[in-house]
Every structure is written in C-alpha cells, then in structure tokens.
Amino acid sequence: MPLLFLSLFFGVLAYYYRKKKLFFSVVMFYGIGSLWGFLMTLNDYYSLSLNFGYQSISYTATLFLSVCCLILFYPLMQIDRKLIFSGMVDVCHLKNIAYIFIVLSIVYCIFIVPYISLSLNAIDFAAYKAEIMEEGGLDISGGNIILSKLFSYQVQLRPFIIFLFFFSLVYVKGGRKMKILLGLMTILPALFSALASAHRNNLVYCIINYIVCYILFYECFPRKVKRYVLLFISIVLGIVLFIVVYFAFLRFDDGGGAVIYSLLRYLGEPFVNFNTMLWGNEQYLLGNKSFPLIRDLLGLDYLDPSTIRENTSYLRYVNYYFYGAIGNFYMDFGPLGTICVCLLVSCFFYKIFVQKFKANTLTRLLLLYLYATYTIQNYFYFQFMGSNNINIFWMIIYLLVFRFYVEKGCSVFSSGRSFKRQV
Template sequence: MISEMNSYSVIIINILLYILFLYFNYRSGYKGKNLIIIIAALFLLSSICTLLFYDTFLYQNLTEKRHAPFSLWAILYLFINFVIYSSPIQSFNMNGNGIDMPNLKYFNYTICCLGLISIVPFWENMKAVLGMNSVSLVDSYYDKISGDFNARKHLSSIGRICNGVILWFQYITPILFFYTLLYSKKKVYICLSFIAFINPVLLGILGGGRGALFQTFCVLLFNYILFYDHFSKRSKQYINIIGIVICLSITIVLIYITFSRAEGNFDFALQQIYRYLGEGFANFGEVGWYVQNHTNGHNVINGTGNTFISDLTDYFDSRDYEKLALVTKMRMYVYYTVFGDYYIDFGALGGILFNLLLACIFKYVTSGKENSISSIILLNLYARIGFSGIFCFVYMYRIDFILFTLLVVFLLRRLEKKNTCFIRIVN
C-alpha cells in the first residue's frame, strides 16, 4: 500500500512539474514561448494520462512488473531533459522583419516537381485509405507488429517509385506547403504542395498507426503558430477554416482507428487512449530507469533498413527489437519517452549530454538566421522530437531520411549565403 501511494505521489509530482513549466513559460519574455506550449501541453497531457492509465485493466495486465517503485529520480531526469530540450525553441525568434524565401521561379519549379511526382502515389494511397474499414485497419496494425505488413502492396510500379522519391522529402514538404500558403496566389501550387505533404501521411494511415496522424496535427499547428504573424488578415480567415476542417478530419480518423482496435468497446477504447498517451512515463519510471545494460546508440540511431546506406554500418539497419531486448533484459517494443530512449542508450549522464549536444547544435546553427528557410526546416526537425517525445525518439529507423534532409539544408545554406536565389518578403 505504501509503495502504491508513493507511486501515485510521484505521478502527481510529474503532473505538477509540467504545470509549473507552462506557467513560468507563459510569464517569461521568450520570443518562442508560444511554440513550446504545444510540446509542453503534450507532456502535461501524457502525465495526466499516466495517472488515469495507472488504475486500468490494461496497466495491470500489460505492464511489465519488476517489483521496483515508480522512481522519482526517473521523473526528475525526464523533466531536466525536457527543460534542456525546450530552451532553444523558447529562444527561437523569427522576427517581424519578413522571411527569406526562395526566388519565385526556383520555388515554383520545386513545388511543381515534387507535386507532380506525388500525384500517382497520392491517388493510389487515397483510394486504398478510402477503401479501408475497421477490420482492415486492425489487420494492418497486427500485420505490422508481426512483420508481415507491406504498406506499398497496393501501389503500381510507377506509384512505388514516385512514393519512394517523395518520402525522402517528407520533412521538407510541410514547410513548402506553408510557404505556398504564405505568398502563392495560384491555387495550383497550394494544391501540389499539399499533395506532396500529405502523401506520406496516407501511407502511415494504411499501416493502421496513429503516429503519422498525430505528427501531422502537431506539425500543422506548430507551423501555423510559427507563420501566424506573416499571414495577411484575409489569409488567416481562410487558413482558420481549412485548419479546423483538417484537424476535425484527423481527430475523426484517430478516434476511428482507436475504436477499431477496441472492437467498439468504449471503456476499452478509453483505456487504450490512456495507455497510448501515458505509458511512456509509466514504463520508464518503473522499468526503463532500472536498466543495467545500455545499448550505446543502437536504440535511437538506426535507419529504415531499406536504403542502400544500410550496407555502410549496422546503425543504418532496421531497428532489431529482439536483439535490443537481449541487451536491456526488458521489452523494447513499448514506449519509454524520447528522453527515456536516450537513457537506455547512453545512461543518465550520457543521455543528458546527448540531449544537450542536440540542443546546442540546433541553437548554434539557427541563431541569427531564424528567418531563413534552412533554419525553419531545422526548427521543424527539432520540434518533431518533442511532438513524439511522450512516446519515443521520432527518428528511430529514419536516420537515413534525416541525413538527406540535413544535406538539403546544407545546400540551402550555401545558396542563402550567396544570396543569389533568395528574396526577403516583408508584410
């Protein structure tokens, strides 16, 4: 009874920590304080769901029991890392002096190219999504878990090639979409950029997963806040309407997927929501914190296993849950939060240093250049770590895509320095 009370006390302390963070962030003078609110609110929601999840049938039957207390030190470790992670976003200052945008001609060429490449896989993916029902969603989800799932089986030969190309740009197309919303007067460019942006999301839905939709919602809201001051009053009205429609659609699909997995049982679906949003803190506080053998980067730094660079090193191979579990002596297919993943790889000190290194690098490469497209891409990459932070490290088995995106950022930086194909747009 005492250990149970202690566990609940730790969970409540965890909730209070993120409430205090939101309060002090609100009272602060940070230029980017509105950007971090989304991520801090997610961590607060997760901490509340941990409390709700802790008393459910799913927790009692599915959580790995180690007879260890819910560690307060684990919660403090996660919060310290969250504060470190948040700092460069809070200080990100995209001022009102305009934003650096690609020259109209080059920008339109890029949008047209990516949009046209996306049309065939978009059409085929959309048909497959519209043809799904609750049974096929559940089947896709369990096939994915068992390793038998092929999300691209419905694609034609051309569709597979084009889909593969556009996936390499999946971290860039959302920013291009907002850039077209910002200045493009031709609806065709907005439509093409939207198709390029949404195509990878459709592929995620076909996998029966909620992660792609959850990320999409966060990315849209985050960039809306980021670009808000640069939109005209009329544009804001249109975007608000479109945003509400998109967010409602995402919410409906998320609810549909959740109830499909619960086979229509409302109470069970509610428990699944609590588990989905709250198990990261519970798993790390009771199990992950006590791991003895660390995985030295193989937990978070890995690729898809499907690209040519997987032959260069095993870090670019697909994440092997069974091998990782043999090292850690615990389940590796459940959530431990992103900072818990750092801990599993590098230990307490190593996890903090790894997180601090990422924060310092991001701060260094964007400081004074916040209005450039290259910095906005980097901001989105960094923010995605927080969007999925209550679950896991978002770039697991995606390091190859990250390296490609960073290469694009490097090339953009070279062009920005030459100032030959960029213009500054002022409201």
C-alpha cells in the same frame, strides 16, 4: 503521483514562457502527454497491461526525464517572443520545389490506393494491423521497391511540404493552383498511408507539423487568410481525431473502457514505459537502438532493432513500445550517457539558432520549425531510429536545397523577392 508532478512541471514552464510560441507549444504537448500518462495509470486496464509488474513509477526517473527534457528544450527557450523575418527567396525556384513535392505526393497516392481497400475490407482489423507491423512496420509496400521509396520520401518530405505551404500562403503572391495542390498534398499522403497501414502515427505526426507551423506563422497571416487556414486545420484535426478513435474501436471490441485506455495510452505511454520498463537497466546497447546505421558505417557490430529483444534476454522492454527519444538514448547509453547526448544536441542547435543564424532567414525559420516539430514527434518514438537514421542525411540535403536553391538563388537571379515581416 510522479507523473502528476511532471505535468505540473511542464505546466509551470508553459505559463512562464507562454509568450515564446514555439517553446510553449512543445512544453504544452509534453505536459498534456504526462497528464494522460497519469490518468492511464488510474485506469482499470492498466493493472492488466504489459506495463504492470515491472516496477513502480519513481520520482527519481521522473526527475531525470524533467532534466533531459529541459536540456532538449533549451534552444527553443532562447528564441525571441516575436521573430522578425528578413530575407530573400527566389519565388520561381520555390514554386519548382513545390511542384516536385506535389508530383511525388500524387504518384504515392495513386500507388497506395489499392492497399486502402485491403485495409478497410479486412475481416479482423487488429490481425491486419499486426501483420502489417510484422512485415514492414508502416511500410506496406510488400517488396514493391517504387512504393517503398515513395513511402520513405513522403514521410521525409511531409514537414518540408507543410512549411512550404504555409510560407507560400504568407509570402508568395499568386500561384493559387500551386497553393491548393500543395495544401491537398500536405494531408492526402498521410491520410492514405494511415488508412492503408491501419496505423495512425503518420496522420498524428501530420497534424503536429500543421499546428507547429501555424503557430510559427500565426502573426503573419492576413485576417482573411488566417480564418481559412484555421478552418483548414480544424478540418484536418477533425479527420485525425476521427481516424484515431475509429481505429481504436476497430482494435478493441470488448467495450468502451478498452477504447478509452487505448487513447490514454497512445499519448501517455512514453513516460509510463520509461519509468516501469527502462529505469534501472544496467546493461545498454551502445547505439544499436538509436544509431545502428552510424554504427554500421563505423564498422561496429550491427544488431537489427527488430530483433533486439529476441537476442538480448537481459532487456525487459518491448522494442516497439513508445519510449520517446530520451528513452531510446537511455537504452543505448544509460543515465549519464543520455544527459551527455542531450547536451550535445542542445548545444549544437543553440549554436545554430542563436549564434550561426542571427538573422531570421528562410533557413533559420525552417530549422526552428523542424526542431520544434521533431521534438514533439520524438515524444512518441525516436524519429530517426534504426535504418531510418538515413532520414538525418536526407533532412540535411533538403535543408541545403532550400538554403542554396530557394534562398541563395536570389543573389544570382533577379526574380528574387525580399521580405521583411513579423512572424
């Protein structure tokens, strides 16, 4: 029942703020996730799962989740219903960035193809997936430095590539070949990565990026373009759903009930795990879970996230389970510390969205899109967990490139083009 209350809470928020597109999309996703979590607890397989037996789901933990989510969502609540984009971009520089993204993505696809064959020809799919996760998580490079770097880049670049693709459809005249290539490279690396690693996360995150970006630019699309974009997203969504369900059937061969439970668990697990595994812990990791790289840079003790459970016997959770960003913060800092971290994040982005970037420039739109999409992705797993904290720095670098190369370049180069359109 507490999770049903949570889904109703998100549903009321979504209805009340239904005209604020980005906020609505985030809240609706969390509402659906919490509802799936409730349905997951009703499934017969739940009593046999690792979640069973720790503790019952409580209203206190659910209330805590509601408060933290509301704090993190607050910056998006302050965004106007309709955004008026007014700014200048250097189209030549924008295309240069697009072709760099395209080349990196094509090279990654070429390198990853042999691994797809290994995955699809595996005799025991579940064992293959377990081996991949054990050796390097989603990174299947197997010691290949080039492939490992390309994997990191394609994960980091994906949201930027998708944003650039949608932006170019609306605001860049001509460049049909570039747009087609960019559109293909928004999906192919994620699809190839999912097939090669026997893991669906990259593909699911990809469709999340698509949907949020489509919502952001929805009112800008000309009617004809809107139909094509909607068809393209529908095809991508169909591919994602097929892969998600297909992987579930490959992993569970003991009947349809296990497959249904697997699908419910995929979207509903974070709220259930937080209640049954995390809530009530009295010893915390003080940043080792969420910010190990930062701790290392500060000269503090470092504990590899993959070995946390083996080296800290007092923790009852499984390290790689889905807990979401709030769950990861809770493991590190406890209830009060989690609220403080959420407040810091919320205040920082509120200042950027509402005070720093008052005009809806390219950079502000990109930041709004990233905040919305990462807020959804962090529902599954902390986006910058572990050594991937470095993604934070790369994200800042990419933002600066857009800010000073694509956007600010217009004040110097005459090829700059001014736009003012409702989005």
